[in-house]
Each structure stands twice: as structure tokens, then as C-alpha cells.
Amino acid sequence: MEIEFFDILSKNGPVSWSPNTVKTRLCLNYLAIPHKTTYLSYPDIAKNHKSLGIPPNPKGLEFTCPAIAVKQSSKVFALQESLAIAKFLDETNSSNSDRKIFPNPGALSLALLVQRVVDRILNSPVAKIAIPKVVDILDPSGREYFIRTRTEWFGMPIDDWAGDLEIAWKNLARDVDIFSKMLVEAANGPEGGPFFMGSVPSYADFVFVGYIVWLKEANEADGESNG
Numbered sequence: 001m002e003i004e005f006f007d008i009l010s011k012n013g014p015v016s017w018s019p020n021t022v023k024t025r026l027c028l029n030y031l032a033i034p035h036k037t038t039y040l041s042y043p044d045i046a047k048n049h050k051s052l053g054i055p056p057n058p059k060g061l062e063f064t065c066p067a068i069a070v071k072q073s074s075k076v077f078a079l080q081e082s083l084a085i086a087k088f089l090d091e092t093n094s095s096n097s098d099r100k101i102f103p104n105p106g107a108l109s110l111a112l113l114v115q116r117v118v119d120r121i122l123n124s125p126v127a128k129i130a131i132p133k134v135v136d137i138l139d140p141s142g143r144e145y146f147i148r149t150r151t152e153w154f155g156m157p158i159d160d161w162a163g164d165l166e167i168a169w170k171n172l173a174r175d176v177d178i179f180s181k182m183l184v185e186a187a188n189g190p191e192g193g194p195f196f197m198g199s200v201p202s203y204a205d206f207v208f209v210g211y212i213v214w215l216k217e218a219n220e221a222d223g224e225s226n227g
């Protein structure tokens with residue numbers, strides 16, 4: 001089985017920087033699944049996914065990264081959506097490894113909950129810090145696409161939408177509190193460790209780390225590779 005991972009191109013070099021593609025990058029690395037990565041410029045995502053026969057998302061953006069193409073005995077099948085990809089990789093890899101992205105029955109529920117809280121609470125301040133900087137790490141056509149689409153979505157220029165950076169950092173410090181509490185409790189728990197479930201990493205950690213990486217990579221706007 002050959003896997004091709006579709007990530008989003010940036011001037012930071014061969015790194016995952018988007019909070020969504022980071023999750024897939026972590027799944028592939030954690031499970032040590034051999035794969036090739038193809039970095040797509042934003043305006044090329046839809047064309048690429050259509051050519052692979054990926055059905056459009058019924059809600060929201062039709063074609064997104066992460067996506068993977070899986071080649072098995074000359075047949076190719078491809079899918080998008082980070083959670084669907086994580087489940088697929090975990091299931092298909094189970095015979096090769098004792099590592100699991102969802103290591104126990106509660107891991108999927110925990111991941112869904114962390115994703116929902118991140119989307120509802122953490123996304124707003126992190127996006128306001130990261131999105132104005134993402135503009136500067138994109139390739140020229142990605143940059144043009146990103147500025148145009150986000151300006152349309154927000155109904156105003158990106159910098160106006162982002163507002164005061166200091167307020168966004170203050171809100172982030174406040175909103176990250178629940179995750180700090182969860183991680184401190186896990187560290188002090190019976191199986192103490194740095195992950196939401198203590199000593200065992202799982203998809204919930206990958207969701208949270210995606211946001212930290214987004215903040216970090218968005219700040220690498222000088223075009224130097226740190227991969």
C-alpha cells in the first residue's frame with residue numbers, strides 16, 4: 001500500500017503548518033507509516049482532489065487538506081477530512097504496530113470533545129493571531145487565493161478582522177486554561193505523562209498540538225526552512 005499525503009505549500013519549507021494537516025502529519029509519523037508528501041498551493045487543492053475522485057464535502061469548503069491517496073495493486077482511492085483519515089490510518093495500520101491513534105474506546109470521544117472545544121473556544125483567538133501571518137508564509141498564488149477568500153468570508157480585510165493582537169493573546173491565555181487544567185490533571189494522575197490520557201498519546205493530543213504548530217509556523221514568516 002502506497003500513501004500520498006496532501007499538505008499545503010508554504011515558504012517555510014517541507015513542514016506542516018495548518019492546524020488540520022498537522023493532525024495527519026502526526027498520525028503518519030506516530031504510526032511510522034511510509035508515505036510521500038505533496039504540498040499543494042491553495043488554488044490547486046480542488047483540482048487535485050477532483051482528479052483523484054474525492055467527493056466534495058457536503059458542508060463548508062468542498063475540497064480541503066489534509067487528504068490522502070492510497071494506492072493498492074494499481075487501484076487508487078483517496079479521502080479528505082482529518083478525522084476520517086486518522087480512523088482509516090489507525091484501522092489499516094493495526095496489524096503492523098502496537099501503536100494506536102485511538103488506543104482505547106474513550107480516545108475517540110475525548111478527541112471529539114477536544115476538537116469541539118478547540119473549534120468553539122480556542123480557534124477564535126489563535127486564528128486572529130495566526131491568519132494575518134499565514135499570508136506571509138504562502139507562495140504567491142496561495143497568498144492571493146488566501147487573502148481573497150478570507151476577505152470575502154470575514155467581509156473585511158484580514159487585519160481589520162483580526163483586530164488588536166494584544167487582545168487576542170489575552171483571550172488565548174484565558175481560553176487555553178481548560179487544556180492546561182486537563183494536562184496538569186493527567187500529569188498528576190496515576191499514569192502521569194504529558195498527554196491528555198497521561199502516558200499514552202492519542203488523537204486528542206494531535207488536535208491540540210495542531211493549534212500550537214499553527215501559531216509557531218505562522219510566525220516563521222521569514223521564509224527560512226525549519227523542517
Ligand SMILES: N[C@@H](CCC(=O)N[C@@H](CS)C(=O)NCC(=O)O)C(=O)O
Binds near residue numbers: 063064149
Ligand atoms: N474539517 C476539515 C477541515 C480542513 C480545512 O479546513 N483545511 C483548510 C486548511 S487549514 C483547507 O484546506 N482550506 C482550503 C481552502 O481554503 O480553500 C478537516 O478536519 O480536515
